[in-house]
Amino acid sequence: MTVHESQEEELAAQFAQWRQYVQRRPELQKSDADELEDHLRGCVDELVVAGLSADEAFLVAVKRMGSLDELSREFAREHSERLWKQLVLTGETDGIGGSVPDKRARWDLWVMIGCAVGAAISIKVPELFGVAWEQSTPFYAANFSLFGLPWLAAYLGWRRQIRGPLIGIPVALFALGAVAANAYHPTGSSQMVVITSIHLPIALWFVVGLAYVARDWRSSRRRMDFIRFTGEWFVYLVLIALGGGVLVAFMFGTFNAIGVNPETFVIRWLIPCGVMGAIIVAGWLVEAKQSVVENIAPVLTRLFTPLFTAVLLAFLIAVVWSSAGIDVERQALILFDLLLVVVLGLLLYSISARDPLAPPGLFDKLQLALVVSALAIDVLVLFEITGRISGYGTTPNRAVALGENVILLVNLAWSAWLLLAFALRRTRFAKLERWQTGYLPVYAAWAWVVVLAFPPLFNYA
Structure with a gap:
């Protein structure tokens, strides 16, 4: 086999692999994939004529076409009627106008x-x-x-x-x-x-x-x-x-x-x-x-992050202004813990939707304000819980709330530190993502401890 034939065979394998990847996206039908492949082959041919090797031409051409997500969004805008069909129909276009069911x-x-x-x-x-x-x-x-x-x-x-x-x-x-x-x-x-x-x-x-x-x-x-x-x-x-x-x-x-x-x-x-x-x-x-509406939750975080930040800041101002303590009875504890969990959820989904290589921006600073506000509220709740436990004793609700708020405190504190370091361009955003995903087993372990150990520990009260 000559060198030219070997390069042609390798290039054909690269095209086949690229096409297989493209066809995983429901937004892109077979005719779309054909159109994209034709455009890609044209770019490769032009680059080869300009003096690049086949491998180099393929990589440069793919790079010029942009990411598959961008292509998918463009096709979704041009063929919006497909999106609703994809919510209830499954199948692949056979290229003639019929539909071949996806087994x-x-x-x-x-x-x-x-x-x-x-x-x-x-x-x-x-x-x-x-x-x-x-x-x-x-x-x-x-x-x-x-x-x-x-x-x-x-x-x-x-x-x-x-x-x-x-x-x-x-x-x-x-x-x-x-x-x-x-x-x-x-x-x-x-x-x-x-x-x-x-x-x-x-x-x-x-x-x-x-x-x-x-x-x-x-x-x-x-x-x-x-x-x-x-x-x-x-x-x-x-x-x-x-x-x-x-x-x-x-x-x-x-x-x-x-x-x-x-x-x-x-x-x-x-x-x-x-x-x-x-x-x-x-x-x-x-x-x-998933690929049709995969960004619903992250988009909602863009809407609710500034709203929750404003609410938390207003709450902290009200606490300082009124000098009132936080009610730590059962319903209030559940409410505050749910609030902190929502804040954590907003942080997680904004992380999941963010380009880790993008530089820090205004939304990152807004997230930092949200996390710091939640951290301050967590500290206030912990202060009230420990005071109630020392004065009135431990109940299952207080013990559970104490443990959960300590776990949230650790997560929020380190998240705030990483967000601050990222905003100051002293660390990479990927560290924040690894911290959050690595902390998930802590929540799982605590939930199992509460379910398995707390009932006998408190005599099933």
Whole structure:
């Protein structure tokens, strides 16, 4: 084989690899890929004539065309009607005008339906043993996440083709969560009902994360992918819930018009089964249509970061102005912890959407103000909690809040330091991303400690 033939063969392999990468994007149909490849080949030919080698010409031509994300956005703008079709249709254009079904996407759809039906059935299984939906609030509150999240993990595990021990670990952790939720018989007044109902879903969500990252659980990039998945999943779930609310309203209105009251069906069947199914459907939408609307959660952070910054700064000013202490009763503690978690979420999703090589800008300084404000509020809450514990003793709520605020304090403090160093151009943005993804196991470990150790530690109070 001559040198020229060898270069031609290598160049053909590079084109094939590039085309395979392009065709992964649903925005770009086969005709689009043909157009792009034709343009790329023209650029390569011109560069080869100018004196570059085939390899050099290919790399320069790809660079000139721009990133695939930019190309995808351009095609999405020119063919916006495709985006809505991609939300419900799967398939590849065959180049003649017909559609060749994507077998993998079709299997995804059927597996998703099976898992959604399984989740919907799971929440009705306790009724076979006399545990009624309307009369057993503590049981369903503690076990709610166990009905849907294992099926979501199963769907993601199927998508990732998990094998061997990687299957056993999530199964064992879900079983452990079931034991923790049902090892005692809580009453409606038990603090542990609320604590378990909040922390068990968090602990199990990280088990879903194990199914998502699969063999790449050590990878910071894959952990960030799971953070993106979490945000997109939540957005889809909220949208589905809003649509479900409209459906329920129409159902009540139309059936009442003919003298039929659908309340029993809605409360006992539609809402619980619908919520469980929505958990799986939202995950499927993120996985199947990620490249179509993959930036919803990061875009929302651009909107809400300045708003939350203004609210937190106003709150701090009000605290100083009024000299009033923070109420650290259960509802207030939950509210403040949720506020800090929202701030952390805004930080995470802005990180996930940011170009790590871009220089610091105004939005980075705004984030720094947000994190510093949250850090100040965390310090105030911790001061009030420790004062209440020293004066009135430890309760499960105070102990949980103390631990969570210490964990958040460490994360926010170091994040503020890294953001400040980045704003001053003394460190790279990638360090902040690695810090956040590396800190995720701390939250998972704390959630499991609360679920497993706190009930016996406080005599299931």
